[in-house]
Amino acid sequence: MTAAQDPQAALRAAHDAYEEFAQRGLDLDITRGKPAPEQLDLSAELLTAVTGDDVHSPSGVDARNYGGAEGLRELRELFAPLLGVPADQLLAQGNSSLTLMRDALTFALLFGTPAGGAPWVEGRRAMLCPVPGYDRHFGLAEALGFELISIPMDDEGPDLEAVRQAVADPAVKAMWTVPLYSNPTGVSMSERRARDLLALETAAPDFTILWDNAYGLHHLREPHAQPLDALGLAAEAGRPDRVWEFASTSKITFAGSGVAFFASSPANVDWFLEHTAAGSIGPDKLNQLRHLRFFGDPEAVRAHMERQAALIEPKFAAVERALADGLSEGSAASWTRPHGGYFITLRVAPGTADRVVKLASEAGVKLTPAGATHPYGLDPEDAYIRIAPTMPSLDDVRAAAEGLVACVRLAELEAAAAS
Structure with missing residues (x-):
């Protein structure tokens, strides 16, 4: 009888293979989608893009001084076509789009939104969370007192019927979505699904979609998708205030020193600026000026992202090759093959994801906790694992x-032996 025919022999072989790996003494962290040092080095010239005697924007704005709540006009004009939004409806702000999401949600909680209705803090409030999804989205909404409702994803985006049923409840105020190369599956929303979501009848008149375009420029391979005109589609549907769009250069230039963007309807942009003004006299325009000079035009951004892709695509390929070589036969595992973004989603046999993560940690490889892809950190299937291959070297990724x-x-064979 061969090991393949003898479950105990197969389990012993798997244990031996694991022990051999654990004895390598690795210390690797693939928990989060951080840029590698080589990616950050591509933007080194940012550090010298603004000098002490040259601190004015092309239109004459002194970037050292107060004011300019909207952000530098020229930088907004540079990124507007890349994001597919009008420059007049785009704000350039600080370094973190997550901070802008928190601010917008806080403003809605305290003051309500231009779409109508009472401040969201009054009474029960719920947030729709497409799964598998982004743990920081879920954590932010939970911290602000939202009930989190899971919405399954398919190949076109959030499941339309599940959303339709959920928004019949007036307490459902908002929904997260990552429309292009979603975190962590890499699924890109279709235009058809976007149109349907933006046109939905909802019990809450102020139902809002938080459109996190975090990976809109992060293509890995051809063919690649293009950002959807969410603001235009919402206006066509007669719901211009439904979308708050967010983006940043965090994974384009320096992760801790990029520029974050907010885009929405004219009414929502005015609303956001009105409430931001109480706590800010303007964003960091020197950093915005650095980005403007470093890039210069949209084509330079696209070329920069091609250089980024050349660095990280081999790491994605290495993960996919290892999974295919080791798990294609006799395993219940499956995985995504994204055309962009920062993650691969591995779906393992139900009931084993937490065990896989623990085994990996004990062998020196830190993974995102099992369950992080679901609200409250609870994956009911215990089956999803997010892989972030960008930060380590290619050899370490392998x-x-x-x-x-x-x-x-x-983990699979242990579970089978215990059943």
Whole structure:
């Protein structure tokens, strides 16, 4: 009888393979989608893009001084076509789009929105959360007192019928979405699904979609999708205030020193600026000027992102190759093959994701906690694992992926032996 025919022999072989991996003494972290040092080096010239005697924008704005709440006009004009939004409806702000999401939600909680209705803090409030999804989205909404409602995803985006049923409840105020190369599956929303979501009848007149275009420029391979004109589609549907769109250069230039953007209807932009004014006398225009000079025009941004892709696509390919070589036969595992973004989603045998993560950690490879892809950190299937291959070196990514395969095989066989 071969090991493949003998479950106990297969389990012993899997355990031996895992032990061999664990003895390598690795110390790798693939928990979050951080840019690698080589990616950050591509933007080194940002540090010298503004000098002490040249601090004015092309239109004459002194970037050292107060004011300019909308952000530098020229930078907004540069990124508007890349994001597919009108420059007049785009704000350039601080370094974090997550901070802008928090601010917008806080303003809605305290003051309500231009779409009508009472401040959201009054009474029960719920947020729709497409799953698998982004843990920081879920954590922010939970911290602000929203009830989190899971919405399944399909190949076109959030499941339309599930959303339709959920928004019949007036307490459902908003929904997260990552429309292009979603975190963590890499799914891109279709225009048809976007049109349907933006046109939905909702019980709450102020139902809002938080449109996080975090990966709109992060293509890995052809063919690649293009950002959808969410603001235009919402206006066509007669619901111009339904979308708050967010983006940033955090994974384009320096992750801690980029520029974040907010785009929406004219009414929502005025609303956001009105409430921001109470706590800010303007964003960091020197950093915006650095970005403006570093890039110069939209084509330079696209070329920069091609250089980014050349650095990280081999890491995605290495993970996919290791998974295919180790798990294509005799395993219940499946995984995504994204055309952009920062993540690969691995779906393992139900009931084993937490065990895989623990095995990997004990062997020196840190993964995002099992369940992070779902609201409250609870994956009811215990099946989803997010892989973030960008930060480590290519050799380390290969080693981590090979070890991950050993962890998946061992966890599967342990579960089968216990059943």
